Amino acid sequence: MTIDVPGHAEPLRPGKLLCIGRNYAEHAAEMKSEVPDEPMVFLKPSTALVRDEGTVVLPPQSEEVHHEVELVAVIGTGGKNIAEADALGHVTGYAAGLDMTARDLQREAKERRHPWSVAKGFDTFAPLGPIAPPQEAPGVQEAAVRLLVNGETRQDGHTRHMIFSVAQLVAYCSRVFTLEAGDLIYTGTPEGVGPVEDGDQLEARVEGLPPLRMDVGR
DSSP: OOBOOTTOSSOBOOOOEEEEESOBHHHHHHTTOOOOSSOEEEEEOGGGEEETTOEEEOOTTOSOEEEOEEEEEEEOSOBSSOOGGGGGGGEEEEEEEEOOEEHHHHHHHHHHTOOSHHHHOSTTOEEEOOOBOGGGOTTGGGOEEEEEETTEEEEEEEGGGBSSOHHHHHHHHHHHSOBOTTOEEEOOOOSOOEEOOTTOEEEEEETTSOOEEEEEEO
């Protein structure tokens, strides 16, 4: 899948979906997990991407799929060992996103000390909303983050409560992975995660960005 990004003549092809776990202290607490002292990164395949007005498909392997609303940063200029002071210059846009999680499969993987790839990586498990350029979203680090299910607020957080800022995440990830144009960084979810059901309608909101609307189906 390619994504249209403001300021880029050609669509970008996301190669890596870099997702950050436990980047809000209250979410770490609700998951009964410790707050990390450095970013906790896991990967989703690009085939997990689905765009606004699409459908999150509930996989038959799971009976407990959860929503996780997130701010997403889109890399426009790649690099390696990017300095934190320069990191935001590598971001070409921001969007609301969802990190869908097969919680029962993740729980089982944790108990067995296995990776989370299956629980996080199903097709349609990385919804991505319309992308806004940085100049149209100057306040993303001071933005309310909300998830509505069938019009009811389920998650209500704020990016100021992120443990690691967008700049810190870009710099950290670039020290491990060479970042490339089109890579996406899902920056973590606030507290309030919970299950979705067939027929639900989801609306992810990050203040200052276009909303992301998704259906849930089988």
